[in-house]
Amino acid sequence: MKDLLIFDMDGVLTEVSESYRAAVVQCVLHFTGQRVTPDLINEYKNKGGWNNDWDLTQRIASDFGVPVPHSTIVTKFNEFFLGENGNGLIMQERWFPAPGLLERLERAFQLGIFTGRLRYEADMSLRRFAPSFTFEPMICADDVVRAKPSPEGLQTIAARFPGRRVVYVGDTVDDARSAAGAGVPFIGVAAATHSRRDDLLALFASAGAIAVVENINEVERVL
Numbered sequence: 001m002k003d004l005l006i007f008d009m010d011g012v013l014t015e016v017s018e019s020y021r022a023a024v025v026q027c028v029l030h031f032t033g034q035r036v037t038p039d040l041i042n043e044y045k046n047k048g049g050w051n052n053d054w055d056l057t058q059r060i061a062s063d064f065g066v067p068v069p070h071s072t073i074v075t076k077f078n079e080f081f082l083g084e085n086g087n088g089l090i091m092q093e094r095w096f097p098a099p100g101l102l103e104r105l106e107r108a109f110q111l112g113i114f115t116g117r118l119r120y121e122a123d124m125s126l127r128r129f130a131p132s133f134t135f136e137p138m139i140c141a142d143d144v145v146r147a148k149p150s151p152e153g154l155q156t157i158a159a160r161f162p163g164r165r166v167v168y169v170g171d172t173v174d175d176a177r178s179a180a181g182a183g184v185p186f187i188g189v190a191a192a193t194h195s196r197r198d199d200l201l202a203l204f205a206s207a208g209a210i211a212v213v214e215n216i217n218e219v220e221r222v223l
């Protein structure tokens with residue numbers, strides 16, 4: 001019986017600085033006329049509770065003095081992110097795993113996903129970048145009542161595979177807190193270029209991370 005290695009998506013499997021993060025920037029600019037910096041987005045993310053980029057966009061716009069209804073945020077965000085015919089910022093996304101990484105990991109682990117994305121958003125990227133690969137289990141925002149940092153998604157996975165060790169890999173404090181709440185070992189991904197990396201490392205440490213890597217391609221070193 002293999003252990004389960006569960007990945008967060010954004011910042012772990014997918015590089016989203018030019019997709020989700022850029023959509024936050026464009027959307028805030030649209031409603032407020034102000035440009036939020038990547039560093040300020042990292043500051044919000046490090047505070048925890050801002051895993052959902054629609055909620056985060058609404059909050060930043062509000063903090064910039066422009067309250068916007070949530071549904072209005074979602075509609076505009078998706079115009080930037082999805083575009084008219086799937087030609088939006090999502091096309092700027094990149095795939096982190098180098099060729100062969102997932103295949104090597106799969107020899108020792110069952111590979112799954114626990115993401116705050118809705119399933120259709122996760123599927124869009126997986127069809128594009130890993131069409132022949134199946135992640136199982138795959139827990140998306142649609143599958144949980146409480147989003148990260150709630151441990152619900154990881155608890156669901158643990159309950160579905162009783163007696164199996166579960167390890168979670170994520171890139172935010174909400175991921176680390178979700179794992180800690182579920183009693184699941186956590187490996188943090190902190191990019192060398194992260195503008196608040198020292199803060200993030202301290203947050204990972206206080207949440208009990210068993211290891212930190214700069215990129216998912218280093219994960220074999222710490223397993």
Ligand SMILES: [Mg+2]
Pocket residue numbers: 008009010011012170171172
């Ligand atoms: Mg993430």
